[in-house]
Amino acid sequence: MSTSMHVMELVRFGDADTAFATRELPRPAPGPGQVLVRVEATSVNPLDLQTRRGDYRDQVALPAVIGNDVSGVVVETGPGADDFQPGDEVWYLAPMFAGQGTYAEFHVVDQALVARKPAGLSHVEAAGLALVGVTVWEALVERAGLRVGERVLVHGGAGGVGSIAVQLASALGAEVVTTARARDHEFVTGLGADIAIDFSAGDYVPQVRALGGVDVVLDTVGGDTLARSPEVLADRGRVVSIVDIPEPQQLLAAWGVNATYHFVFVSPGRAKLAALGRLVDQGKLRPVIGAVVPLADVAQAHTLLEGGSVGEGRRRPRGKIAVAVHQ
Incomplete structure (x- = not known):
């Protein structure tokens, strides 16, 4: 060699x-x-x-x-x-x-x-899942503690992280709402999203509030997502961001709904990969x-x-x- x-x-x-x-x-x-x-x-x-x-x-x-x-x-x-x-x-x-x-x-x-x-993944597929998969696992399982029957809003469901988050949330038994352009709605519902909202066609907040709000928000896009998350959260909801840290004034509204915020800078680990691999083997997760x-x-x-x-x-x-x- x-x-x-x-x-x-x-x-x-x-x-x-x-x-x-x-x-x-x-x-x-x-x-x-x-x-x-x-x-x-x-x-x-x-x-x-x-x-x-x-x-x-x-x-x-x-x-x-x-x-x-x-x-x-x-x-x-x-x-x-x-x-x-x-x-x-x-x-x-x-x-x-x-x-x-x-x-x-x-x-x-x-x-x-x-x-x-995982034997069912090619090397290309496995490489495409490692970082995003571990990130989503830490965000939804370890930080948000997403539970069966809860409702989660995944921002950017057609993206690299969002496409895995939609699948994992669905596998955990949650109701999944995601933002995506209209052209991607069939794609994200095919991944397991229950409701897709076209963020480019208008304000997503009234549409989410009409559902009764959500228990968890996963922010994968940044911008004003953190500032607006309290507007869509149910009481004692959780927000997990992998992209932004809030300004102090953004947390005042979060205090009003007893929200909990988590910020993820992921760490590697064999146990998380093994958990993801089991979901792959069960046909519940695909990069x-x-x-x-x-x-x-x-x-x-x-x-x-x-x-x-x-x-x-x-x-x-x-x-x-x-x-x-x-x-």
Whole structure:
């Protein structure tokens, strides 16, 4: 096996078309308790866009390899890494801002963060589910404590996070309301949404209030969502945001309905992946892959996720944008 590998390296903060360069770096070696994984697929997330733009420049020293999702094959184990052996197909969420990221042909990770890939998922599908799946699990199960029979409002149900949140909430036995453009209503109801509201055609708040409000709001879009969440919450409702932190004045209205707010900056873990894998095996959860690009086209994937067009007028797809590393 070669002692080097190709990566897409972030060489400057800013626009996607000038941010990345192909580099050849030494292939990492696993240390104690670690495994070396041949990365078959990764994906592009909003966190990657923020990192590329420079939002986390205090945590990211250039040049850097970024990215967090991995689905691949174990090729080498370090001392004491006895949970896996070469040839095992695995998936995991890499630690954020800690060591090399996943826009690379190989990646080293502590075995405690790694789970066996669900047999029913391809590597592309598994890579597209890791970060968003763990995020949604933490948001709806661990933070909001969503229960059977409750009503949840998922903002952006056709997006990468939203499409998984709709499925998970439905699997938990909740009534699912989601915002999506009219053209995506059939898509989100197919995922398990009970009610779809076209946010682009008018104010969603009166429509949600007409239902009697919701027990949980999942904010995946930002903007004024946090400020308006108390308007749609039932008493003692919960708001979970993965994108924003409120201004103090926004919490005054939340106090009036006894609301609880949670803010998620997700942490990796094998147990969460295992729980997601069980739902996959039961046919209750499926990643939504809207586009697949090769590693060399990571910049195009960033442009697509930001809503721009590339090549032949391609626009931002539904669900996740996956990156096939070895083609």
